Every structure is written in C-alpha cells, then in structure tokens.
Amino acid sequence: MDITINKQIVPKNEKEQDFTPVFKINNLNLWYGQDHALKDIKFDIPEKQVTAIIGPSGCGKSTFIKTLNRMVEMVPIVRMSGEIVYRDKNIFNAKYGVEELRTQVGMVFQKPNPFPKSIYENVAYGPRIHGIKNKKVLDEVVEKSLRGAAIWDEVKDRLNENAYGLSGGQQQRLCIARCLAIEPDVILMDEPTSALDPISTLKVEELVQELKKDYSIVIVTHNMQQAARISDRTAFFLNGEVVEYTDTSTLFSNPSDKRTEDYITGRFG
C-alpha cells in the first residue's frame, strides 16, 4: 500500500461531498434492552467503493452492519431510533418491505453458512425464491455468479455435490456467489475472512477488489491491515460511536483523533 502523507487536513464536511452516497445514516441509535449499543451514528457510505468498519470487539461494528439490512431485528430485544436512507428511501419505513431491502442489500457472514444442498442449488436458491424457474436462465446465473466469486474453476465439475464437501475458504466464496446470484446493489460483509486461512483470505480480498467495480461494499473487519489493504474509506468505531470516518489512507497515515491513533498503532484493542 502506498501511503501519501497529507499534512493538510481537509475539513470533514467538504470531503463528504465528493462521492455519491448509497446509504445515508442519520442519528442512528440502537439499544439491546438497556444496553446502548450504537450512539448517534451519522455518516454516508459511498457507491461502488469499499467501506471498512474497524474497531475493537464489542464496539458495535457487527451490530451496525446488520442494521443496514435489518438483520439486527432477529434479536427480539432490539430497539432503534434515527434513520438509514438507502437510495432515497428510509429502510425503517413500514412501507419498505424488509425482503425487498435484503434483495438489494446482500450479506456475507462471519462463518460460511451454505445450505445443506448441492453447490448448484446453493447459488440457485436466491433466484428461485424470487420466482426465476427457467432452467437455462438458472444455469447461466449459477455459472456467472460462481465465476464472479472466483470459484467456478474449482467447482465446475462438481456442481451437484454437497456444498459441505468444500473447504472453508471455498464455502465462503460460494456464499459470496450465492449473494451475487440475485444481483444486489450493496454487499455487506461481516468479518468474512475471520474463519479462513491466509491463502483463502487473500483470495477473498482480491475478490473484494474485483467486486467493487460493480457493487458497493461494506466490510467489517477486526484486522486493520485488511482494512488498509482493501478499503477506500474507513470508519473507526469505539463503544458504539463513530470516532473517525474518512478515506482509508488518511485514517491510517494521519488520524485526526487521538483514540484512532492509539488503536491503529496497537496501543489497545
């Protein structure tokens, strides 16, 4: 990574104008019961870039990414306030169906979670539930998605085998392919490489670089080097607050907040 040290600090407000936002988060607060997990989150996520969310364990980064597709509502005791605007629509608006949102905003999880079906059926699952039944179309979608997730060559001869016969890294790329199959707009990745070995991690990271040409990507990672390697912008979360959010090279070379500096230099976390 080449770090250009820019001593001149550009005011935050000006910088945020230079991209098209896909998500605008306004005063988002979230509680698990009495526990205030996200506090007044306010920032915009750019289109067709990689936005990394970093921070120590328990800082709310996973909670935050799960609010973007409302998966956080799986927890029964959760309460929220504020708004998240996804392409001009507030996702908490009752009229905006959660299934529609999740069709647009796909997600890759921390642990690979393929369905106990064949590789083919895993990828075809999304298009199928959205009403695509034509075998030829499905065949094309499966191949395109698997190619898109850089796993086609490894699985093309065993499409009808159970997905659980794949290695962990392959399973994760299969899950990415499953996500690509419904052609989402945004892909959320919740620590997608934390359960993978270094080689598989490298493959997924390269894939993220490829995917950002067509998709807006938000990635949670506990690995700062990974954030520095693959993201365009980085948000540093601490205790449920956004301490700093700016482009990645600035955040890592010239953090404006003392706490960010302490974290990225390894003084805590």
Place this chain on the structure above:
Amino acid sequence: MSRDKTNQKSIRSMIQENKSSRSQSAVMEKVVPKIFLICAIISIFTTIGIVFTLLTETFTFFNRISIVEFFTNTRWFPFTSDENADFGIIALIMGTLTVTAIAMVVAIPIGLAAAIYLSEYASAKTRKIIKPILEVLAGIPTIVYGFFALTFVTPLLDKIIPGGISIFNALSPGIVVGIMIIPMIASLSEDAMNAVPNSMREGALALGATRFEVAMKVVLPAALSGVIASFVLGISRAIGETMIVTIAGGSRPTADINVTESIQTMTAYIVQVSQGDTGYGTTIYYSIYAVGMTLFVFTLIMNLLAQFISRKFREEY
C-alpha cells in the same frame, strides 16, 4: 492466615490420603461395568425370549392352519366350529391399516404444522408454554382416548355424516389415534427443525427470503430425516395402538374398507381372545401368537425404516 496455610497444604496431602480410599473404589471400577453389562444382557435376553415364545407358538399355529391360507384368505371368523373357522389375517391387517391411515391423515399435517410454528414462528416464551402442554397430551392414558372416541367423537360423527355411523367404526378411533400421535410428531419434528443452525436461516433471510420460504425451503429440507423418522415412528405407534381401537373400533374383522362400519384390528383381536374364555391349546389360542408375530414384524419394519430414513435423507451440515 495460618489456617489458610494449613488449608493450602492439606489439599495436596488430602489427595494423597484419599488415594488409599480410592483404591477401594478401584474394585467398584471393575464391578460396576459388569453389573451394567448384566442389565444390558437382561434386556437382550428378554427380547430374545419374547421372540422365541412368539415363534414357537406361531409355529404350532401354522401346523394347524397353512401359512398360505393365513396370508391369502380375506375372512377372519375364528369363533365357530373348527371346520368352519376362517383364519385370514388380511381382514385384521385391513382394519389396522385403515385406522393407521386415518390417524396419519389427521396427525401428519397438524403435527408438522405445529412443529413449523413452534420452531420457526413462536417466540421463546410461547414455545416454553406450548411444548410442555404437548408433552402432557402425550402422557394421557390411551384408555381415556378410547372413551373420548366412543362417547364424544362417534356421536359427533354420527351427527355430521349424512346417513349416520355405526356405534363401532374405523373413523372415530382413527381420528383419535391421530390426535394421540400429534404431540409425538410435533415434538420430534420440532426437535429436528430446532437443530438446524440459525446461520442457515440468516443466510436465506439475507437473500430476501420470507420466513415462510425459509421454513419450507431451508429448514424443512435440512431437518427432513428427523421429520420423516417422526412420521414413521407415528405410524408404528398407530399400528400398535390397542385400547382406542378395542373400545371404539368394534370386533367385526373385514377386508372391505368402509370407515363408517365396525372393524377389528390385530391388537383388538388379541385383546378379545385374551379377555375371553378360550381354552389353552385351541387353534384360537395359538392364533393370537401368529397375529402378534405379524404385528411385531410390522412394527419392526417400521422402526428399521425410520432408522434407514434418518441415515438416508440426512442433509449433512
């Protein structure tokens, strides 16, 4: 302070001291497994003993009545003079199968729907209330179900069905056996669906699937082996059910399927003979062993089938 010190030291020395008493327990270590082995052997020998008795008495029966006639004759009229008696088990098998089929038509949809509700929709609180109630339902003695069939369900059916229904019939006990099996299917299927990891539900939900699509296209297929095994065990239970069919089914064996008329199942026949004053050594006496053997083979096949299905349809995850 000093006490603390002695305590600290004494743990190690206490362990040393206890070594001697633990050597006594070494005897236990050797004896106890043998006692357990004997218990295991007792249950095996009991089973073998029962099967052996069944087989010898059945053999005696087949010396008097040919096995071909037993399995091809469709009439079962044992209580006449020996020359006129008919021992065609098909009549009894048809009774059993009719009741079982009605029971499964009742139990499978309701039990499965209840299981899906409990596993996929109910809150933890609701599940905590409903599951114990289901288990209470499973604990009701079958004789109570029998009276329920005879004194409540049959009169009800008599009003509903145009043309009425016999006081003893196949429909009423069939429905009630089904009701009896619902908790079993619901509970076992729910266990199987609950065992499907949540990460799979999340994976499907994140693709924009509705909860119903998640239930039907992810959870149910993943839990299919357990669900089908619960059906087969339910069938096995229905085949072996005795009290309900004895009380509400009647005692007129027939190979014709007419659910509004009196029937007799294999189990109900065995009860009838055991209750009656049939003498030892008569053909009727031996016939209950042949019927019992047939019943045993039926349920054995069902249980083996359940095991086979559990293995065969397992979607590995």
